[in-house]
Amino acid sequence: MELTLLGTGAPAGLPRPGCPCAACATARGPYARSATSLLVDGALLLDLTPGAALAAARAGHTLTGVRQVLLTHPHDGPPVELPAGLPSAGRVPDGRELTLISGHRVRAVPMDAPGTGYEVTSPEGVRLLYLPPGGSPAGVAARRRPYDLVALDVTGRPDALARLRAAGAVGRETDVLAVHLDHDVPPGPELDRRLAAAGVRAVPDGTALTVGAYREAPTPPRRTLVTGGARSGKSLEAERRLEAYPDVVYVATGGGRDGDAEWAARVGAHRERRPGSWHTEETCEVAGLLAADGPPLLVDCLSLWLTDAMDRVGAWDDETWARTGEKALRERVAELVAAVRATPRTVVAVTNEVGSGVVPATAAGRRFRDELGRLNAAFADECEQVLLAVSGQVLVLRG
Numbered sequence: 001m002e003l004t005l006l007g008t009g010a011p012a013g014l015p016r017p018g019c020p021c022a023a024c025a026t027a028r029g030p031y032a033r034s035a036t037s038l039l040v041d042g043a044l045l046l047d048l049t050p051g052a053a054l055a056a057a058r059a060g061h062t063l064t065g066v067r068q069v070l071l072t073h074p075h076d077g078p079p080v081e082l083p084a085g086l087p088s089a090g091r092v093p094d095g096r097e098l099t100l101i102s103g104h105r106v107r108a109v110p111m112d113a114p115g116t117g118y119e120v121t122s123p124e125g126v127r128l129l130y131l132p133p134g135g136s137p138a139g140v141a142a143r144r145r146p147y148d149l150v151a152l153d154v155t156g157r158p159d160a161l162a163r164l165r166a167a168g169a170v171g172r173e174t175d176v177l178a179v180h181l182d183h184d185v186p187p188g189p190e191l192d193r194r195l196a197a198a199g200v201r202a203v204p205d206g207t208a209l210t211v212g213a214y215r216e217a218p219t220p221p222r223r224t225l226v227t228g229g230a231r232s233g234k235s236l237e238a239e240r241r242l243e244a245y246p247d248v249v250y251v252a253t254g255g256g257r258d259g260d261a262e263w264a265a266r267v268g269a270h271r272e273r274r275p276g277s278w279h280t281e282e283t284c285e286v287a288g289l290l291a292a293d294g295p296p297l298l299v300d301c302l303s304l305w306l307t308d309a310m311d312r313v314g315a316w317d318d319e320t321w322a323r324t325g326e327k328a329l330r331e332r333v334a335e336l337v338a339a340v341r342a343t344p345r346t347v348v349a350v351t352n353e354v355g356s357g358v359v360p361a362t363a364a365g366r367r368f369r370d371e372l373g374r375l376n377a378a379f380a381d382e383c384e385q386v387l388l389a390v391s392g393q394v395l396v397l398r399g
Contacts, residue, residue: 001040001120001122001124001128001148001210001211001311002040002041002042002208002209002210002211003038003039003040003128003208003209003210003211004038004056004061004170004206004207004208004209005036005037005038005151005165005179005203005205005206005208005209006034006037006038006039006052006055006056006057006059006176006205006206007033007035007037007049007205008033008034008036008037008053008054008177008178008179008180008202008203008204008205008207008245009033009034009035009036009093009179009180009181009182009183009205009251010033010035010036010037010180010181010182010183011030011036011180012075013032013033013034013035014031014032014033014181014182014183014187015027015028015029015032015183016182016183016241018116020048020255021183022186022380023183023184023185023187024183025187026187026188027183027187027309028203028300028319029098029256030204031188032205033181033204033205034049034050034051034055034205035047035049035050035380036049036133036151036179036180037049037052037055038151038179039056039059039061039063039066039233040104040120040128040132041102041104042060042061042062042065042066042105043065043066043067043100043101043102043104044066044068044070044100044102044104044120045063045066045068045069045070045071045086045248046070046118046130047070047071047072048069048082048086048089049164049254050069052083052085052136052190053101055205057208058120058206059206059207060208062087062383063083063085063086063393065298066086066087067087067100067101067102067352068087068098068100068106069088069090070089070090070091070092070116070118071088071089071090071091071107072091072115072116072118072130072131072132072135073114073115073116073132073133074114074230078295085274089128090129091108091116091223091335092106092107092108092116092118093108094109094116095107095108095110096108098395102123103122103163104120104121104122104123105120105121105124106118106119106120107121108121108123108299109129109131109137110137110138110296111132111134111135111136111137111138111374112135112137112138113132113134113135113136113306114132114135115131115132115133115134115135116132116280117129117130117131117132117135117137118130119147120353122211122212123211126148127147127148127149127165128148128149128150128151128210128211129149129150129151129152130150130151130152130179131150131152131153131157131160132153132180133156133180133285134153134156134157134180135138135152135153135160136157136159136160136163137159137160137163137164140163140164140167140169140200141167142168142350143169144168145168145171146169146171146173146174147168147170147173147174147299148171148173148174148175148211148212149176149177149209149211150164150169150174150175150176150177151172151176151177151178151179152176152177152178152179152180153178153179153180153380154178154195154198154200154244155178155181155182155184155185155191155194155195156180156182156184157199157246158200158240158243159243159275159277160245161176161198161244161309161356162243162244162246162275162277163246165244165245165268165328166246166247166277167176172215172217175201175209175211175215175217176198176199176200176201176296177200177201177202177203178191178195178201178202178317179202181202184317185354185369186388189287193318193394193396194353196218196238196379197218197220197221197240197241197242198220198241198243199217199218199244200218200244201218216286216384219240221383221384221385221399222345222346222347222384223340223343223346223347223349223383223384223386224238224347224348224349224383224384224386224388225348225349225350225376225379225380225383225385225386225387226238226241226348226349226350226351226352226389227350227352227353227355227380227386227389228352228353228388228389228390229353229357229389229390230352232389232390232391232392233236233389233391233392233393233394234350234351234352234387234389235300235350237387237389237394238298238300238349238350239298240291242296242298242346243275243347244291244349245295245296245346246277246295247277247278247279247295247296247297248275248278248279248292248295248296248297249278249279249281249289249295249296249297249298250275250278250279250280250281250298250300251274251278251283251286251289251299251300252280252281252282252283252300253283253284253286253299253300253301253302253304253305253308254282254300254301254304264357266365278297284304284305284308286305286336286339287307287335287338287339288339289345290336290339290340290342290343290345290347291339291343292343292345293344293345295312295345295346296346296347296348297345297346297347297348298347298348298349298350299347299348299349299350300349301348301351301352302347302348302350302351302375302376303351303352303354303372305336306333306368306371306372306375309329309332309333309366310325310329310367310368310371312328313325313328313329315363315364315367315371316367317327318363318364321367328370333371333375335376336375337378337379337381337382340379341382341384349383350370350381351375351376351379352367352372352382353376353388354368354372354373355369355370355372355373359369379396380398383399384398384399385398385399386399
């Protein structure tokens with residue numbers, strides 16, 4: 001099956017006409033995208049958009065062989081002129097299947113939002129799934145084998161990809177493409193970095209792919225450390241890296257603080273951001289979780305884990321620290337680092353950078369700063385990727 005992506009952008013395109021935002025200002029050249037439209041084997045056009053005929057010509061194709069034009073969502077922009085010779089565009093009722101003269105079978109997939117998804121099977125049995133902007137399949141049934149390719153609104157609905165993975169519709173070898181790309185994610189390397197963490201890729205408009213052909217599947221980093229200062233966006237970045245995966249275990253090392261309304265508000269804000277399918281473990285026994293098989297772990301955060309570890313060994317008292325505390329803390333940190341090295345799970349951990357600001361006024365404060373720096377360095381050594389969040393922007397330090 002040959003798939004040509006005539007466009008890969010949101011319905012309004014990228015850049016949006018008249019939009020002054022930074023993402024639109026930098027969406028030039030290969031990062032400019034017209035509204036998403038897919039041409040399948042020259043016979044099926046999924047979504048008719050302005051300039052489809054010209055886009056096909058730029059990609060080395062014509063629309064003269066198209067036998068069916070299907071729409072996934074209402075077109076709210078200017079009227080789209082139907083190119084000469086194309087059949088009228090329409091939508092297939094949910095659950096209905098039709099067979100084209102070319103031998104392709106198309107089944108309409110019901111969505112949980114306005115729109116229709118389409119499952120397309122070639123005469124050779126190659127299968128792709130195309131979903132509309134902002135849509136996720138309504139009630140994904142378990143599948144016997146994954147799709148060969150899935151094109152969907154990953155940046156707008158990462159939970160849709162998580163649900164497809166949970167149902168077995170997206171597997172290790174499935175080629176997942178991000179389409180309907182809008183200005184909510186900066187284009188270029190930043191977009192590629194975010195998508196790669198979810199095992200997804202974006203391609204320029206006009207790209208032609210052979211669906212079902214062998215390709216080397218992307219390998220997202222299995223262990224990631226995200227560090228940064230206060231309110232730098234590090235926790236949000238960590239959550240983004242796993243939002244397209246089902247059954248994530250969120251390891252909250254801070255616990256609860258009775259009577260602390262401000263802390264409760266912080267915890268509540270984090271909880272509201274997390275997908276409903278995630279499970280929360282409030283514990284500092286992180287090494288045990290790392291040693292067990294299971295879904296991905298998001299550990300937030302190592303600085304609170306270290307606070308608990310220092311509490312346990314009496315590290316805040318100078319005499320206890322000198323006598324037994326330092327040795328006991330080193331052992332506990334070594335246990336955590338060894339668990340990260342040996343873990344079979346995907347892990348994203350969050351930590352704080354506290355050594356770049358004011359020098360703490362107390363010996364205990366300076367001790368915490370130094371020990372956190374040592375912990376961060378040791379943990380980072382065991383991670384395939386290390387990220388630094390600064391003012392909401394993410395710098396790749398490793399990987």
